[in-house]
Amino acid sequence: xxxxxxxxxxxxxxxxxxxxxxxxxxxxxxxxxxxxxxxxxxxxxxxxxxxxxxxxxxxxxxxxxxxxxxxxxxxxxxxxxxxxxxxxxxxxxxxxxxxxxxxxxxxxxxxxxxxxxxxxxxxxxxxxxxxxxxxxxxxxxxxxxxxxxxxxxxxxx
Numbered sequence: 001x002x003x004x005x006x007x008x009x010x011x012x013x014x015x016x017x018x019x020x021x022x023x024x025x026x027x028x029x030x031x032x033x034x035x036x037x038x039x040x041x042x043x044x045x046x047x048x049x050x051x052x053x054x055x056x057x058x059x060x061x062x063x064x065x066x067x068x069x070x071x072x073x074x075x076x077x078x079x080x081x082x083x084x085x086x087x088x089x090x091x092x093x094x095x096x097x098x099x100x101x102x103x104x105x106x107x108x109x110x111x112x113x114x115x116x117x118x119x120x121x122x123x124x125x126x127x128x129x130x131x132x133x134x135x136x137x138x139x140x141x142x143x144x145x146x147x148x149x150x151x152x153x154x155x156x157x
């Protein structure tokens with residue numbers, strides 16, 4: 001609870017007291033035992049609010065960290081993807097250039113077979129690298145949230 005809320009609550013109590021005493025209704029005095037219970041309840045409410053606020057701030061910070069990490073990871077992934085695309089395009093242009101300069105059909109077939117094998121290996125390697133990078137980005141992105149949840153669960157256990 002913030003101090004503004006408490007001040008507003010106290011102002012409302014004072015206004016109620018004045019309204020009742022102005023209309024001929026005798027002032028009502030809260031018994032000390034009830035006042036003590038109310039004050040304890042208010043203190044507990046304030047403490048719970050502070051805990052909730054601190055937890056919410058921790059979660060917000062973790063979400064911000066996750067978003068920042070995801071953005072950086074996605075940027076790195078996109079760069080790797082574009083590098084792979086450029087390498088594959090260059091390989092295709094080199095293949096077509098060599099194919100056009102081949103002298104015989106047997107040479108063209110050998111060139112095509114060799115290029116297909118090489119491209120299959122290259123694309124397989126690129127796919128493994130991109131998959132590993134995507135898994136790393138996912139793990140790094142979820143790490144701040146995972147840590148925050150673990151910290152929040154520890155005191156409760």
